[in-house]
Amino acid sequence: MDILQILFSDSFWAASLRIATPLIFGVLGALICEKSGVLNLGIEGIFVAGAMAGWMAVWLGAGLWGGLLVAAAVGGFFGLIHAVLTVPLGLSQHVSGLGVTMLATSVSYFAYRTALPDLSSPPRITPFQPLDIPILSDLPFIGPVLFQQTAMTWLALFLVVLVWWVLERTPLGLAIRAVGDNPDAVDAQGLSVYALRIGAVVVGSALMALGGAFLTMSAFDSFFFGMVNGRGWIVIALVIFASWRPRKALLGALLFGAFEAFQVRLQTQVGAFVPSQVFLMAPYVLSIFALVIVARRAEYPRALLKPWFKGQR
């Protein structure tokens, strides 16, 4: 009875979409990287860097959209480090990604502490506000769910369509998919394997950073240490769960958001009987389950994790 009430409430669906938004940015970014054959475990740190940089830029007066640009640029920069280490140098994508996560996280924390050494309570910015579209946002149910989200949620949904179109319908997307499947095929056509992969990792990392920025610029209005809290790793699991398909990735992120929104609401009802940590654990456990279920039949990009050097076959 109570559960049905949750499922039929508009606030539940609105929250699902809100919680899913940073994950959508993240899965799109990770998807682009992995489609080109590069696993980017820097995502966790890039989330942190995007959250910090975007927020800091706004706090320093760059404006919200300026803040997003800064976040994307910072994400792209850390992506470039990962790309240089793993593409032309062919180093372990696992270790390099973890290194980038450590670097991006520590740089962000250090920069935040250095800029704001003495503040005990974090300063706030004015974040993105819900788009109050006349008429549409007054529609019953649909209004609150869809039309009272912030511009960033819309940006995320638009990017899903854009990324899907580019990957599936354009020559560039074809080249990216091909380079993640068989770099030799791309090389034989005179295209640059390195340029495609580096480009994909940089752009993908920029998208990841936007996901981080959503946390400080839309979901909340300030930056905390540890606010990303494993979301990056959940994204990596979601991409595998989605078998590297943009539409499935969107679905995965939405399901995940719905699950989180649901458990928060469930918690308020059964919290007295079940320790709150059970609910906190749930998303991570769910991610592992999702991974195990699809692991065997996931269609990995065949060149994922495999370094490629020009002139060596």
Next chain:
Amino acid sequence: MIRIEPREAPSRWWTLGVPVASALLALLLAAIPLAFAGANIIEAYGQMAKGVFGSTFAFTEMLTRATPLIFTGLAATIAFRAKLWNIGAEGQLYLGGMAAVVVGTGMIDAPAWVLIPVILMAGAAAGAAGMAGPAYLKTRFGADEVVTTLLLNFIILIFLQMMLEGPLQDPLGMGWPQSEPIVDNGILPQLVPRMRVHAGLIFALVAAGIAHILLSKSVWGFKLRAVGENAAAALHAGIGVRRTLMGAALVSGALAGLAGVGEVAGLRGYLTTDISPGYGYTGIVVAMLAGLSPIGVVISAVFIASIFVGADTMSRAMGVSSYLADLVVALSLICVLVGGFTARYRFVRTNKGDK
């Protein structure tokens, strides 16, 4: 055009020199954030050195810090040698700590020479169990162990919170999420009077010695390396790949568990959710900096511990954020990756006549 070509055989000088050079370079690069923070760079380095070598206390503090790093560094070394990406040492460390608390807070009443080994074994077993799951999911279902171990870290930490607010909570702790203290017979002895460095360091050094012998001299180590370098060929040659991977997983998890035991039974005396400032993750850097050599792990753990302890002192004295230490650690990892590359490959300028 610049082309990359493999070196015939990496020279010994490179293999030894690269980690040292990377560590120094990372330390040097720290000058950039220091400058951003507006600190006097020379003074900052001086403070860091003082924080490590300035007194017996400083030096033993550094060794205390190095102890868990040796364990987690060895955990990463063993796993990575088999190309098993155990990124879950952080969680396994806490599992070890939990096991230590479970058996060491009064459940068993025994003299120290019985209780301490029991605690160590319990911690090792708990850590091993923590890695057995991901290893099983990998060998049985093909689930990527990087993601599962990373996610398990969060699960274990939340589970720990639950335990510390529930069954493991100290009834005399005034509601704080902390465990009961380890009984006196279960506390690892101090090595230097009035200093915090404890017998865990000895255990860590012994573990490094054993790991070195196992990896380089035993059939088990041979199999581990074979599976890590080329699992298909190892399988074809008759080596049980799954079994070897599972063995590596258990040993790796056990070592990480011991790191937790050391922190709980050697340093703090009780368990909280913040006994590790990321020792599990830092262990990966320790292992990479050591070139996955157990003896090297000891040296690089001492280096990283020095960075942390030195940065703490510097931070207190000069008001620069101690996140600088994490920054240097991350930079060392990236430097050693690139350095390791230059040991195996070289850049060749191609103005004429090459691929």
Next chain:
Amino acid sequence: MSQPRVLNLNAMSKRFGSVVANDAVSIELNRGEVLALLGENGAGKTTLMNMLFGHYLPDSGSIEVADADGKMQPLTLGHPQAALEAGIGMVHQHFTLAENLTALDNILLGAESLFSWRHKRREAKKKVAAIMARTGLLAPLDEKVGQLTVGERQRVEILKALYHDARILVLDEPTAVLTPQEADTLFENIGAMTKDGLSVIFISHKLREVLAFSQRIVVLRHGKKVGEIATDDADQQVIARMMVGEDTPAIPREMLKPGAPVLALKSLTVKGRSARTSLHAADLLIRAHEVVGIAGVSGNGQTALARVISGLEAPDGGEMWVGDTRILRFTPPVMQEAGIGRIPEDRHHDGVIGEMSVAENLVIERLGDPLVQNHGFLRQKEILTHAEELSRTYDIRGPGIEAEARLLSGGNIQKLILARVFEGQPQFILANQPTRGLDMGAAGEVARRLLEARTRGAGVLLISEDLDEILALSDRVMVIHDGRLSAAPDKDRAKIGLMMAGEPV
């Protein structure tokens, strides 16, 4: 030869380190001509073509290509893009296709400006259909390449080159993976293409097809051009002598009476994911003193057969007997215990661990042996002595027994594997593609060792794509097609060829 010139390679030279791969090689090609580039492994054929296609930059030499109007223009060297634009298409021996993409996507790759906002798929499909109609090269365009047969993949590769308006087509060992009949069809298609003015260079070491399908033959040896001859004036002996510099010695084989059975498969069945990875009720009997060759185009069930015998996969039905023991568990150690020596198909992937030393690789199959270990610890000194002995006996050359195995050449890696396998005096040897990619010297060494084992009393199962090798070494020949094994009535090349294609004989 009244046709206009389309390509000049002028004194092309290329060295890799101390090895001279090409030494001042000059080649001309005319419009509509089929030129065969012949030479044994390592003669420099592929290097030369890789320079033409811009994959390698030559040390010296120049290339001129006719433009669309027939005027000779110098080609920018070292840039595949320039070669593509000049109308040169190359089909590599290892296909460069992305298996997760459709055939059409593979053809389109690189054909459009990267930054256009959508594919022009409909137009592209029309153009490909027109090429297919003109040349007879048919391939299912909307299927993923991973699902296609080897022959179809090759046609996709050629279609890709033609779609990019290639006027000169280079085919690197195009028939290596085809049945003789498929190969004939391919050359018919090539014939149709040359009528349109396409010029073709094909690389081969098969004398038969070179004689049958080319108009001119250029022979390379040790990186030098050693002969050029109009095909009409050539015969097998002439070009074989050009190729190897002397008459090819036949491998001497003693007449031996087969002994007791060493390996028997009784309706062994493997249910693979596709017909090509399956085995249907295979019956096979190999006796001592006997080499049985399995002929077949790769991907017809050889892998399943080899995996079962190697202990890498358990069959879904049927029995396997070694001597008079039935194999019940299919794992590599069981096979080793039973006395089976296994030479894997992909020696780099399955045969050695490149990052471990030669000495370590030599003992990897006998880690339980008390000579190698003592209570779980390696006996380093004994391992090194053992490696020294073996590398002397088997003439393994390289930077030493303590050096990493990856530093050895392909031939020496194979010698390492031979040493490991033959040392245990196995009663049965599985040799899967044992000479693939080796030069003649190393290949001869492998053949000699296999025949030696036969003389000693071992049974040998030889799986090879090289029909000549099978005919030269085997006492009996079996043919595998679509996972079905059948005995060839005699060692008749034409009949075996038909059986390889699945035709009744």
